[in-house]
Amino acid sequence: MAYADLREFLATLDRSGQLLTYSDAVDPEPGMSAAARAVANLTDRGPALVFDNINGYEPGRSRVVLNLVGSWPNHALMLGLDKDTAIKDQFFEFARRWEAFPGPVERRDDAPWQEVTVGGGIDLFRLLPLFRLNTYDVGCYIDKACVISRDPDDPDDFGKQNVGIYRIQVKDKDRLGIQPLAAHDLGLHLRHAEERGENLPIVIAIGNEPVITTVAGMPLAYDQSEYEMAAAIQCAPYPITKAAATGLDVPWGSEVVIEGEIIAGEREIEGPFGEFTGHYSGARRQPVVKVHRVAHRTDPIHEQLYIGKPWTEMDYTVALNTSVVLYRQLKAEFPEVAAVNAMYTQGLLGIISVRQRFGGFAKAVGLRAMTVPHGLAYCKVIIMVDDTVDPFNLPQVMWALSVYYHPFYDTVIVPNVSVLALDPSSEPAGITHKIVLDATTPAPPETRGHYTQLVADPEGTAEWEDIIRRLLG
Amino acid sequence: MTPNTTVCPRCDAENVRVLTTSPVPGRWTMHVCDTCVYSWRSTEPSSVTDPPAYPPEFKIDPAEIPHLPATPAVPRRR
Numbered sequence: 107m108a109y110a111d112l113r114e115f116l117a118t119l120d121r122s123g124q125l126l127t128y129s130d131a132v133d134p135e136p137g138m139s140a141a142a143r144a145v146a147n148l149t150d151r152g153p154a155l156v157f158d159n160i161n162g163y164e165p166g167r168s169r170v171v172l173n174l175v176g177s178w179p180n181h182a183l184m185l186g187l188d189k190d191t192a193i194k195d196q197f198f199e200f201a202r203r204w205e206a207f208p209g210p211v212e213r214r215d216d217a218p219w220q221e222v223t224v225g226g227g228i229d230l231f232r233l234l235p236l237f238r239l240n241t242y243d244v245g246c247y248i249d250k251a252c253v254i255s256r257d258p259d260d261p262d263d264f265g266k267q268n269v270g271i272y273r274i275q276v277k278d279k280d281r282l283g284i285q286p287l288a289a290h291d292l293g294l295h296l297r298h299a300e301e302r303g304e305n306l307p308i309v310i311a312i313g314n315e316p317v318i319t320t321v322a323g324m325p326l327a328y329d330q331s332e333y334e335m336a337a338a339i340q341c342a343p344y345p346i347t348k349a350a351a352t353g354l355d356v357p358w359g360s361e362v363v364i365e366g367e368i369i370a371g372e373r374e375i376e377g378p379f380g381e382f383t384g385h386y387s388g389a390r391r392q393p394v395v396k397v398h399r400v401a402h403r404t405d406p407i408h409e410q411l412y413i414g415k416p417w418t419e420m421d422y423t424v425a426l427n428t429s430v431v432l433y434r435q436l437k438a439e440f441p442e443v444a445a446v447n448a449m450y451t452q453g454l455l456g457i458i459s460v461r462q463r464f465g466g467f468a469k470a471v472g473l474r475a476m477t478v479p480h481g482l483a484y485c486k487v488i489i490m491v492d493d494t495v496d497p498f499n500l501p502q503v504m505w506a507l508s509v510y511y512h513p514f515y516d517t518v519i520v521p522n523v524s525v526l527a528l529d530p531s532s533e534p535a536g537i538t539h540k541i542v543l544d545a546t547t548p549a550p551p552e553t554r555g556h557y558t559q560l561v562a563d564p565e566g567t568a569e570w571e572d573i574i575r576r577l578l579g
Numbered sequence: 580m581t582p583n584t585t586v587c588p589r590c591d592a593e594n595v596r597v598l599t600t601s602p603v604p605g606r607w608t609m610h611v612c613d614t615c616v617y618s619w620r621s622t623e624p625s626s627v628t629d630p631p632a633y634p635p636e637f638k639i640d641p642a643e644i645p646h647l648p649a650t651p652a653v654p655r656r657r
Contacts, residue, residue, distance in 0.1 A: 162601030
């Protein structure tokens with residue numbers, strides 16, 4: 107099922123009725139962003155969008171792709187599943203494939219992005235149809251590229267080589283702003299480089315098959331290779347090619363490969379940028395990238411991600427990779443955890459289903475979610491439900507909250523703990539209270555409530571679900 | 580209305596230059612402010628290109644820029 111590159115995945119989307127190509131003329135702003143916002147507003151089963159007639163660029167030769175994985179059918183197709191696969195089934199399939207980590211990589215030296223090389227006179231705006239995503243963004247951003255770097259203190263460690271997604275402001279034709287937060291792997295690489303007084307070589311690879319960008323947004327351990335995880339999730343060796351100037355490993359199938367350096371010690375105004383919280387980020391002084399070399403396919407495709415108030419494509423791309431990470435970390439200690447749905451604003455809110463061992467058990471699991479690595483910056487609101495409740499089925503979760511949750515007994519508030527600074531409710535930025543809402547059935551020694559006469563499904567309901575599904579075709 | 584090419588819509592500095600022009604000639608020009616690194620395209624709505632129309636909550640005073648927090652902080656050399 108592995109897709110060699112973006113173009114192969116686009117062909118699959120097209121065959122599956124999940125691709126819309128718009129060939130009427132559009133200005134770079136605001137039409138393409140508005141279209142991506144609109145498709146996310148309309149449906150969670152929407153298509154990817156291709157624009158191939160962008161004002162100022164040659165029609166047919168400059169293309170922008172948006173909303174590539176911005177729906178559950180597209181997410182399922184990314185995994186090589188039937189496009190109607192239920193979210194919960196996609197979750198368990200993702201978790202199952204993780205077991206094959208680390209998968210193999212395949213080194214190749216014939217990447218299609220080697221077709222054209224530009225070493226001087228670089229103008230990224232002419233190479234790619236860059237555009238402002240949200241009205242008050244400070245400028246044009248690249249926000250779905252794989253950013254690749256190595257640890258300068260351990261440059262030969264393949265696992266510590268990082269592939270991540272970072273927001274990148276295009277400040278000039280060959281000068282970029284980047285946001286490697288201290289807690290990110292790229293932030294650690296930059297710290298080591300700056301402690302050594304060295305610039306940090308990086309590659310920015312644009313236009314990839316969807317698994318590597320999904321894995322790049324996954325909260326993996328520092329020494330876990332995203333390429334080896336992509337191989338596990340794709341069920342096939344992951345092809346990579348060395349970039350000429352930096353020697354960094356790049357997806358074989360990329361459209362555009364930008365090589366450059368983060369300049370040691372330099373910080374410059376960056377932002378605001380409309381973020382996944384649905385709010386602008388404000389401006390800070392952040393690192394700067396000098397671009398030295400660009401390699402690309404003939405007529406490269408610019409894949410970009412619209413981001414803003416949830417839900418957008420960003421929410422689909424991180425929904426299950428975040429949920430599966432939390433699930434695995436919790437289940438390692440608590441096998442009673444049945445499933446985790448942490449797909450709300452990257453896991454600021456999560457729902458965990460669990461089989462209660464004894465009274466207070468679910469609350470303990472909820473508190474533990476806040477102290478796994480991802481939980482330190484997220485998991486502000488945790489809803490605990492019984493293992494008989496599907497955490498991906500919000501009507502079921504709301505039912506559990508409405509009849510099992512008792513505000514006096516079932517609320518745990520943890521004061522003044524860490525959260526990502528982008529959470530607009532945090533005060534000061536990066537500090538918040540967190541809460542567990544326990545909507546599980548009380549277990550002994552707790553005996554409160556009246557839960558002995560649950561209305562079960564009539565006998566044969568599951569069979570009838572199959573019959574009706576078949577009849578609906 | 581003639582597109583603004585001299586004053587930054589965001590910080591009002593008169594420190595603006597041409598950033599780039601459209602690959603198909605004559606379609607648009609992009610400008611950038613070398614004080615606050617704001618950029619805009621001549622085809623964009625006046626709400627993001629015209630200094631008086633730019634919303635006050637998104638404006639920035641150039642004097643504030645050197646005092647913005649550095650993220651991440653620059654570490655000490657070994």
